[in-house]
Amino acid sequence: IDSFSSFVVLCLIFTSLASAFNLMCYVDEASRSRAGPAQFDASKIDVNLCTHLVAVYGDIQNNVVMATIEELSFFDTLTANPDLKVLFGVGGADFDTNKFSTMAASTVNRNTFIQSVKLFLRENNFDGILLDWRYPDTSNSKNQFTALCQEMASVFDSEPTGGNERLLLTAAVSGHKDHMDASYDVPQLNTHLDLIHVMAHDFYNLQDRVTRHHAPLFQGSMDTGNHARYNEYSMMYWKNKGASAEKVLMGITTYGRTFTLRSRFNRLGSRISGPGEAGTYTGNPGYLSNYEICSHGLTTSWSEQHQVPYGYSGSLWVGYDNQESIATFVIDYGFGGAAVWSLDQDDFNGDVCDQGPYPLVSQLYDYLEADDTSSSSDDDDDDDDDSNSSGGINYNFCQSKPVGYYSVSGSPRHFYQCFRGITYVHQCAATLKFYESCTCCNY
Secondary structure (H helix, E strand, O other), X not given: OHHHHHHHHHHOOOOOOOOOOEXXXXXXXXXXXXXXXXXXXXXXXXXXOOOEEEEEXXXXXXXXXXXXXXXXXXXXXXXXXXXXXXXXXXXXXOOOHHHHHHHHOOHHHHHHHHHHHHHHHHHOOOOEEEEEOXXXXXXXXXXXXXXXXXXXXXXXXXXXXXXXXXXXXEEEEEOOHHHHHHHOOHHHHHHHOOEEEEEOOOOOOHHHOEOOOOOOOOOOOOOOHHHOOOHHHHXXXXXXXXXXXXXXXXXXXXXXXXXXXXXXXXOOOOEEEEEOOOOOOOOOOOEEEHHHHHOOOOEEEEEOOOOEXXXXXXXXXXXXXXXXXHOOHHHHOOOOEEEEEOHHHOOOOOOOOOOOOOHHHHHHHHHHHHXXXXXXXXXXXXXXXXXXXXXXXXXXXXXXXXXXXXXXOOOOOEEEEEEOOEEEEEEOOOOOEEEOOOOEEEO
């Protein structure tokens, strides 16, 4: 991975394989009751920062979806944006997974749920649903989740819309290998879901007994065996298993995971005595929002291997994302966009980090938008250029290949990077072609 990073710096200017982007933004329900300047309501949402918004969440009772009046009233002060797709969320980390299991256990139960969802979304003017079942990781649950998505998509497809757009069906899915293997029929889900949010974060916790970044982009020297957990692996897992890249969104966090250092050593892999102290506003040990991180005055450092930042102050150690670590990954790998948890944990007021409101989310949006505009322009210029085609790409190319870089037959601008049997596809800038002889992009 290190050699690949150097290769990128020296030889390549990547351009996006996708012609559009999605930026799904979440709001944490807990933010509504936070104290003082951390309290968050719909009036603080910048509706021009996201393409999709998940801020209202519901329950399943007797196989029927429902939400409280308090939940539905959250949007009373939301500024209108006709281009923003507002999704209704069902599930999550604290949701009773037995409700999903019971609902999905039979065709009758699933149909009851699906019909209630369709009615609820239309009556309350939502654009679609976000399913967050954690996790359908038994053989029965896996098949039932697939059936649920298939049947819901069929109902959405066949619904007379009366001039409205078709309802969207999206899901948040795990980026952890154990759950990915056990929970998801990727080709089938890809057929039925409009967007797939891969939660590629929170890979490490206190059980590791040393400082680790919770969302490393790339593999480092420590990440072997059971510790081989990082964003690139999770995202390419979904892609190589059959998910369309343009549907896959990479999960990004606006919080950091914290530890208390045991000694003066403060690098990655340093020994810890426990979680970091709880944040003033978020109130959870081992966890700080972006605005809480900014307020600590950290000494910052950068992991070249993982391509992510971390910081420390005294005994506090924090791994987090910033503009540098989130800006390029999605575009370089041709994915459909990103999903951000959550708006309320960015510096939404812009008065702590000295970078304006929403520094993490706004920078990500600007970068994706700029790339989208550039890609559209390139497409217009290259309509008659066969070298711009990516139709001959084989995402299983590297299964029997040694580590290295290989040209793509019939597509001179593209090339494969093979690493441990996984296929990564990259693209040279518009006027360049890839040459195996120098493993570089050139004229």
